[in-house]
Amino acid sequence: MKRTPLYEEHIRLGGKMVPFAGWEMPVQYSGVIAEHVNVRERVGLFDVSHMGEIWVTGSDAEQALEYLTCNRVAALVDGKAQYSAILNESGGVIDDIIVYRFSPERFLLCVNASNADADFAWLTQHNPTTATITNASADYGQIAVQGPKAIDLLAPLVKSVDLRAVKPFHFIEAELLGTSMIFARTGYTGEDGCEIFVKSERVVDLWRLLLEHGESYGALPCGLGARDSLRLEAAYPLHGHELGTDISALESGLGWIVKLDKGDFIGRAALLAEKERGVARKLIGFVLDDAGIARQGDPVVDPSSQREIGIVTSGTKTPTVQKALGMALVSSDHAATDARIAVSVRGRAIQGRIVPLPFYKRTKV
Amino acid sequence: MEFPQNCKYTKDHEWVRLEGDTAVVGITEFAQAELGDLVFVDLPAVGKSVAAHATMCVVESTKAASDVYSPLTGTVAAVNDALSADPGLINKTPYSDGWIVKLSNIQAAEVEQLMSADQYKSLVGK
Secondary structure, X not given: OEEOOOHHHHHHOOOEEEEEOOEEEEEEOOOHHHHHHHHHHOOEEEEOOOOXXXXXXXXXXXXXXXXXXXXXXXXXXXXXXXXXXXXXXXXXXXXXXXXXXXXXXXXXXXXXXXXXXXXXXXXXXXXXXXXXXXXXXXXEEEEEEEOOOHHHHHOOOOOOOOHHHOOOOEEEEEEEOOEEEEEEOOOOOOOOEEEEEEEHHHHHHHHHHHHHHHHHXXXXXXXXXXXXXXXXXXXXXXXXXXXOOOOEOOOOOOHHHOOOOOOOOOOHHHHHHHHHHOOOEEEEEEEXXXXXXXXXXXXXXXXXXXXXXXXXXXXXXXOOOOOXXXXXXXXXXXXXXXXXXXXXXXXXXXXXXXXXXXXXXXXXX | OOOOOOOEEOOOOEEEEEEOOEEEEEEOHHHHHHHXXXXXXXXXXXXXXXXXXXXXXXXXXXXXXXXXXOOOOEEEEEEOOHHHHOOOHHHHOOOOOXXXXXXXXXXXXXXXXXXXXXXXXXXXXX
């Protein structure tokens, strides 16, 4: 099992370590609910050093990425980030990623920990150009600073640039602790925040600085448990749950990042055909009205016919929304908002209904 | 961690406290700490017969659902309805307000076989 450079810090802070995607990661420190609420109300610090980083460089880097990812890479400018995905030939999702453009010849992909090696192998095998693809996952650590106080906490530390001027889904390189770091206005919690890419050997220094300086902002270290409940409220998909190689990008609600008109890319032909014949399943949000909690894998049933219409991809009772809720892949003819559904939990039908996503949206100030 | 002397324990991390002919059952402080913040308890129906070591009810954290096993054979005489509104009582006070069920029709021989506080404490190493 792999450990991030912050392993000893997590132990010292009382982090409860669990296996996740081949890594030993903290699931919680003080408690999932307290950490979740702290991110919604103040700010939380997450070790996301397990995430993978892959560089795509060279004069035809953009051309390579147009073919290897489904979003429009040409829409990026230097300093801008883009949510995208690596698809297989049948339009299934190998991974969802963020593409950062540093220059027309230099792009960084941030990929899921569990998929980093597979992504790198796939990209290398399918690269249609002479662009260089480098797996730099071991070189970087990442800390996510998330919450309404995230930028208040960070801005005074990073003196050489104005972090407040960095817009959502943009990033900037700046010095902190005498080393260059990447500050990206991105996150996975539904709150404002920043994800900081830092050289592996400096992650501990950055973590300690953020904890110490963050104390007056109410910063708490937060684990994977809160990260999961936060992302679910924000309805961000998670690979292995809402996304997978056997779920098409159109089914899993990624249609908005699939640019069928941009020219050829892996998965395009299959998705064009799927669009033509109609998408069979749809990712929906639901809340349960009866007592009970739906979990991944629970069958979704049509309460009038008792017929199985889909499957739960994620579900829990979340701390901010305080409802038993979740997301599910259901057949498209049963996916209308407000439709009654039931989820079979341990053999018992729990009544609920389809609701619009997301469950939680922050109020912008 | 606290493991009251007036309770008996199972290797599955339930505690039992006798109140006359009834056994009050809950999960231990060790168990609640391992599970994390609980957000739902799927309580059994009153009157249900339960067998020792069989699933008695389910407790759920934000992350997962976990079975709670009945420490004894018996009948569910009462359930702690306060857990429906506040499952966190199990986290806060696992041996008092966080009790889960009361069992009647229990057998003394089964109670005898449960672990003492000291035995349980050495099992979990706390």
